[in-house]
Amino acid sequence: MNRILDQIAEEINGVIAKMDEHDLVNAMGVIGRNDRVYATGEGRSGFQARAFAMRMMHIGYTSYMMGETICPSMHEGDVLVAISGSGKTKHTVEDAEAAKKLGVKVIAVTSKPESPLADVADAVIVVPGRVKGEAGGSIQLLSSLFDQSVHIALDALCLMISRRDEVSDADANANHANVE
Template identity: 45%
Template sequence: MKKIITTILSEIKNVMELIDEEELDNVVESLTKNKRIFVVGAGRSGFQAKGFAMRLMHIGYNSYVVGETITPSIQKDDIWIAISGSGETESIVSQTKKVKNIGCQIVTLTSDDNSSLAKLADENITVSGATKINTGVESIQLLSSLFDQTVHITLDVITQKLAERDSITSENASKKHTNLE
């Protein structure tokens, strides 16, 4: 069992070392509290998007998850963050084309910077974890597990950079955490 843990941790480390910090910093620079941020992803990428939207809310950003009943209409100059391992998920690519026509800023996270989704982006963060159709960094894990894990960490890095830039502490963030648990 220990060998599997060590291997998975090594895979995650290998992917994270390939992340271009300049790509992260460009995204961080574009995220401001006076902009609305819409996040979208299908399947497990959607779970990562939801977690990111929640973390953004905790540090004071106006974030929305596409597809939720309380999500407002998207408008020109809003920020669209789309996550797709392959960068070819039809529904995500289609929605991203629509928001591009509206005039939104588009940020994508994909494993393939030549994918249809990445080509629509103003800023793309390449996360080279293996996906179900793209090998990326090789993995012993099933389907897109490595991509999902490293996207989660990548989004946490963005959140941390935003929090540090905005002088948000865990104590500040905890004031926005649910108190109904």
């Protein structure tokens, strides 16, 4: 019998293998060097959004998490990265729709390319991991497979952006918390 860790790693590798890396390239094209980047998502998708916003800060971007008390107003030209496995999470879709009306560029991260969230987006990163409410496709609970795969996909996006912008590991480290 396979170890449970091996089974989980195999599932994640299966999702990553199904992803189209052009989705990441297209998303990178939406994010300009001087853009402010906002992130949103509910539940565990929200945790992935926070991790993405933090890594974007590390590579020199001004980034915010929607709903935080220090999150400023959005303006035309800003970027919103919205994460929802189903593409139907009410608050996430509402954030994306409101942002779009302001002229904000929207990147959707979802397992459902045909969804309300994807419909409003300028770029869509499809992460085909099982989400809450779906049967089969994973030994894991709820949307764990989607969440884990999103983390990897968005870290890959950050790496691609850092290479494009010529941000080194030392540069990122200089932005890392130094009082901990």
